Structure formats: structure tokens, C-alpha cells
Amino acid sequence: MISRKNASISKFIIHKVGNKFNNTKNAFSEELVDFDEASYELMLPFLLRPFSGVVQSYRFNHHANISLNEINSYASQIFNDDNDFIEVSKHVVMHLYEQSNSANIKTGDVLVVMFESIEFNEITTNAFGIFKIENKVNFFQTYLENNSYDVLVQKGISSKKVDKGCLILNQSDGEGNIILSVDNNSYDAQYWLNHFLNIKYADDANNHTQQYIELCKDFSTEIIKTTYGAKERSTFLTKTIDFFKENEVVNIERFKDEIFEDDKHKKEFDTFKKEFEGEQNVVIRNQFDVAEAVVNKEKRKIKTDIKLDTHIQIKLDIDAPDASAEYLERGYDEEKKMHFYKVFFNAED
Numbered sequence: 001m002i003s004r005k006n007a008s009i010s011k012f013i014i015h016k017v018g019n020k021f022n023n024t025k026n027a028f029s030e031e032l033v034d035f036d037e038a039s040y041e042l043m044l045p046f047l048l049r050p051f052s053g054v055v056q057s058y059r060f061n062h063h064a065n066i067s068l069n070e071i072n073s074y075a076s077q078i079f080n081d082d083n084d085f086i087e088v089s090k091h092v093v094m095h096l097y098e099q100s101n102s103a104n105i106k107t108g109d110v111l112v113v114m115f116e117s118i119e120f121n122e123i124t125t126n127a128f129g130i131f132k133i134e135n136k137v138n139f140f141q142t143y144l145e146n147n148s149y150d151v152l153v154q155k156g157i158s159s160k161k162v163d164k165g166c167l168i169l170n171q172s173d174g175e176g177n178i179i180l181s182v183d184n185n186s187y188d189a190q191y192w193l194n195h196f197l198n199i200k201y202a203d204d205a206n207n208h209t210q211q212y213i214e215l216c217k218d219f220s221t222e223i224i225k226t227t228y229g230a231k232e233r234s235t236f237l238t239k240t241i242d243f244f245k246e247n248e249v250v251n252i253e254r255f256k257d258e259i260f261e262d263d264k265h266k267k268e269f270d271t272f273k274k275e276f277e278g279e280q281n282v283v284i285r286n287q288f289d290v291a292e293a294v295v296n297k298e299k300r301k302i303k304t305d306i307k308l309d310t311h312i313q314i315k316l317d318i319d320a321p322d323a324s325a326e327y328l329e330r331g332y333d334e335e336k337k338m339h340f341y342k343v344f345f346n347a348e349d
Contacts, residue, residue, distance in 0.1 A: 015110045018107050028090050058179040096132070110130070128170070134185055163183075252284075
């Protein structure tokens with residue numbers, strides 16, 4: 001996660017990118033944007049706010065040599081000497097244009113930005129930012145004419161969120177430059193991350209934790225809920241999150257021993273893990289450090305509600321992993337020919 005507390009914009013330019021599939025053209029600016037105070041104060045948080053909650057980072061990728069990755073090359077050039085910022089920004093747009101291989105790829109505004117004094121992991125650095133605005137919103141503009149006010153509709157950029165964006169930090173580790181990315185219009189999962197940026201997740205605790213939780217979430221839905229029901233799914237997820245919160249290191253054998261009572265369930269998990277790794281083209285480590293920020297973020301996203309077809313929902317507390325096993329019973333009523341849940345409690349809140 002980054003902090004924008006002391007961040008500033010040092011260079012900013014806007015171009016337009018077309019789509020070679022439907023033969024729309026690019027349009028380039030020749031001068032940097034000279035902000036007035038109001039637009040600058042709105043633009044800076046607009047661009048950086050999406051990255052405040054991002055915990056996973058990426059690194060550049062290339063099948064032959066990282067130095068041949070186009071965006072890596074452009075970022076390195078700018079970090080070494082930003083006098084060619086305008087020309088490099090045009091090359092960025094042309095590279096983006098070359099990735100528009102279908103009619104689904106949207107045209108839009110491309111904002112290329114140099115940031116100063118961004119804080120990442122308590123280190124202050126500069127960053128190269130690329131943003132694509134794909135959707136414009138309608139807004140009303142009032143104006144005075146002949147001593148009366150009138151109104152017209154105009155299209156503009158919403159200040160609420162960017163559609164696509166990346167920050168390439170001038171900070172690296174053993175894998176290369178640290179990259180953050182957001183995509184709020186993921187109509188083509190390959191277009192932005194793989195084709196344009198050509199990046200991969202960093203080999204770190206954040207990624208390992210995220211992959212394992214994704215594995216558990218998919219297992220809970222595809223295997224546990226389908227075979228054993230929604231209650232068992234919710235119990236499994238709450239126990240999983242509780243395990244991650246109580247352990248600084250995850251060992252997969254210890255995880256299975258604590259979560260599953262039956263060896264049959266352990267074998268089901270092992271089989272599903274192999275299928276998951278093949279489908280997602282990842283390798284889940286047997287032991288890794290836990291990233292607390294990822295656990296907290298995923299915890300907020302996990303739904304443990306049991307939704308019934310009688311328009312009743314039972315909400316389970318993800319912070320109480322043993323509550324459903326102790327205070328919630330599932331059964332079948334022969335007279336009504338319906339399933340039921342029995343809930344035990346001492347008092348109502």
C-alpha cells in the first residue's frame with residue numbers, strides 16, 4: 001500500500017488512444033498540462049486513491065528477457081532522464097494501441113504522469129503512472145444567456161474512480177521494479193495486465209497468502225457447499241481465516257490437520273489443490289509467511305451468510321469459527337418434507 005500524504009505531480013500529459021481493430025486513430029498532445037490549483041487538488045487524489053488499499057504488487061515479465069518488456073524499457077528511460085517524457089508518453093500510447101486486437105477494447109484518454117514523494121513500505125520514491133479513462137459520464141452544465149440561466153448536458157471524466165491504472169515505482173527488489181495496478185473495467189482480463197503491461201504477481205507473502213485464500217474460497221464453494229451444505233462452507237471459511245490470523249506461517253499439513261477432522265476431507269482438498277494449480281497456472285507453496293494485510297482485506301470480502309429459499313438468511317460471524325458447530329444444527333422435518341436449522345442462544349441483542 002502507498003501513502004499519498006506528501007505526493008505531488010511533476011509531469012502530466014493527456015493523449016487519446018484508438019482501436020486498430022475498428023480503425024480509430026490515436027491523438028497526441030505536444031505540451032504538458034499546466035494545472036490550475038482547483039484541478040490539481042482534484043486530480044492528485046483521483047489518480048492515487050485507488051492504490052491506497054492495494055496490497056499485492058507485480059513485477060515485469062517477458063518470455064525472453066525483462067529488458068525487452070516495452071513498459072519496463074519506457075519506465076527505465078524516464079527514471080534515468082525525464083527530459084524525453086513527452087516522446088516516451090507517446091510510445092506508451094502506441095504500445096497500448098497495438099494491444100487493441102478486438103472490438104471489445106475501448107478507446108479513451110490516456111494520462112501519463114510522473115509522481116514525486118510517494119511513500120511505499122516506509123520508503124519515499126518517485127513513480128511513473130499510466131492511466132486509461134474508458135468511460136465518460138453525463139453531467140449538467142448551467143450557463144447564463146440573455147439574463148436567464150439555461151442548462152446543457154456535457155460528457156466528462158468522473159472524479160470517483162479511474163478505469164485502469166498502474167504505478168511503476170522507482171524502487172526495486174530482487175525481482176525488479178515494484179508495480180501496482182488497478183482495473184475497474186476488467187472486460188478483458190488479458191488486455192491490461194498481460195498484453196499491455198506484461199506483469200506477474202510478485203513472489204512474496206502477499207501473493208502466497210492471496211493464492212491460498214483464493215484456493216480455500218473456491219474449495220468452499222465448489223466442494224464443501226455442493227457436497228455438505230452452506231453451513232459447512234461457512235464453518236470452513238471462518239476456520240480458515242481464524243487459522244491465518246493465529247499463525248505467522250502457514251504450513252499446509254498443519255492447516256489440514258487443524259481444519260479437517262476426516263482424512264477423506266484432506267484428500268478432497270489435496271485433489272482440488274492440484275486442479276486449482278493447473279487451472280490457475282500457479283504453484284501453491286507448502287509453507288509461507290502470512291501477509292496480515294491480505295488476510296484482513298479478504299476477511300472483509302468473504303460472505304458467510306446462509307441464504308434459504310424461504311426468504312430467510314442466517315448470518316454467521318466470521319470471527320467466531322466454532323459458533324456454527326456449537327449453536328447451529330441442521331436437520332430434516334419428515335412431516336413438512338423440508339430441511340431446517342435450529343439455532344441456540346441465551347438472549348437477543
